[in-house]
Amino acid sequence: MAGWSYGRFEVGQGGLAAFVAELDDTWRGLSITMPLKAEALALGEAEPLAELAGAANTLILDRGARRLHNTDVGGLTWAVRRRTEERLSRINVVGTGATARSAIVSAGQLGAHTVTVLARSPAKARPLLSLGAGLGLEVVVTDWGAAPPEADLVISTVPSDAVASVAEQVAACAPLVLDVSYDPWPTALAVAAADQGLAAISGLDLLVGQALLQLELMTGRTVTAELLYHAAHRALQERDPAPR
Numbered sequence: 001m002a003g004w005s006y007g008r009f010e011v012g013q014g015g016l017a018a019f020v021a022e023l024d025d026t027w028r029g030l031s032i033t034m035p036l037k038a039e040a041l042a043l044g045e046a047e048p049l050a051e052l053a054g055a056a057n058t059l060i061l062d063r064g065a066r067r068l069h070n071t072d073v074g075g076l077t078w079a080v081r082r083r084t085e086e087r088l089s090r091i092n093v094v095g096t097g098a099t100a101r102s103a104i105v106s107a108g109q110l111g112a113h114t115v116t117v118l119a120r121s122p123a124k125a126r127p128l129l130s131l132g133a134g135l136g137l138e139v140v141v142t143d144w145g146a147a148p149p150e151a152d153l154v155i156s157t158v159p160s161d162a163v164a165s166v167a168e169q170v171a172a173c174a175p176l177v178l179d180v181s182y183d184p185w186p187t188a189l190a191v192a193a194a195d196q197g198l199a200a201i202s203g204l205d206l207l208v209g210q211a212l213l214q215l216e217l218m219t220g221r222t223v224t225a226e227l228l229y230h231a232a233h234r235a236l237q238e239r240d241p242a243p244r
Contacts, residue, residue: 078209092154096128
């Protein structure tokens, strides 16, 4: 898009407010990544979806106003719906952080009635119980090492290496796996799914889905998913030119 630029800035945890305070009126907004998604909620008016998820990945600057949005929920739902239109009644979520909260909200949009959270520290998953209750979902927390229940979909929200030790049993519980990681790909979870004849969705699909929504919020314009996939693949190749 002519007249627009998009760059990358490293901001440490606790430093987002100071960074935003220095932005002038040439800025339209920010894409916000972990671990700053919860911190961002305090920087302006948060849309209901961002408040519900407890995380904002998009900041829009508009004539002095600041609006916070969550496009991860819509992006995750978009990524799954590209693969299947079936109702996914039982969904397993790996992890307990901000992305797991977005995954649980997405689970409600996908038609789930039961969400099982696989947690390395079950105590950290307690806030997810109230989130699920507010959405009309039954949320069950199980220990990381326990055999997960059968499900229609597994969503892993943790780094690829974190789930590697339990990848086989996590993948085996559902015919479809979504791993929010995408580089390098395939992840341990995707490999485990493929070895068992199961399907896997890359985090790149989530990235594109949420970016489609972000771009519309920032520019008021729409682009095709194919354009974003092309840009993402090119960026990954330029960062790591070695054969995959």
